[in-house]
Amino acid sequence: MKTFESTIRPVKGDIIDDPGFDARFHNGYEVVKVTINYETNECYVSLHPLASNLEEICINDYIDKLAANEWRIVSKEELLTY
Structure with missing residues (x-):
């Protein structure tokens, strides 16, 4: 899990890039689910399983x-609390 602030809202199908990712281990980081909690002003982004x-x-x-x-x-x- 990684937490950060952003003005961008990912959508299903987007590919996430991050300096921690390594192409020698995985073939892509596709967004499969976006959950928005308006009460806490948070957006949870789930990536395709490794x-x-x-x-x-x-x-x-x-x-x-x-x-x-x-x-x-x-x-x-x-994870179950999110």
């Missing part, structure tokens, strides 16, 4: 790269 069909680097190296770019691992319980 499919490691281009696994040219170790998953642990990839997770380290994501973490270095402000992505974080969340628990299943935390």
Whole structure:
């Protein structure tokens, strides 16, 4: 999960780019769901599940790269609260 402020509202089918993503591990980051919470002024964007069909680097190296770019691992319980 990564949190940031933006004036752009993604829509299903958009491709998200981020410095934490690595083309050597995954083939794209397509938006599959957008949930807007007007009460909290938040927009949650769900990406296509990770499919490691281009696994040219170790998953642990990839997770380290994501973490270095402000992505974080969340628990299943935390995901259910969104």
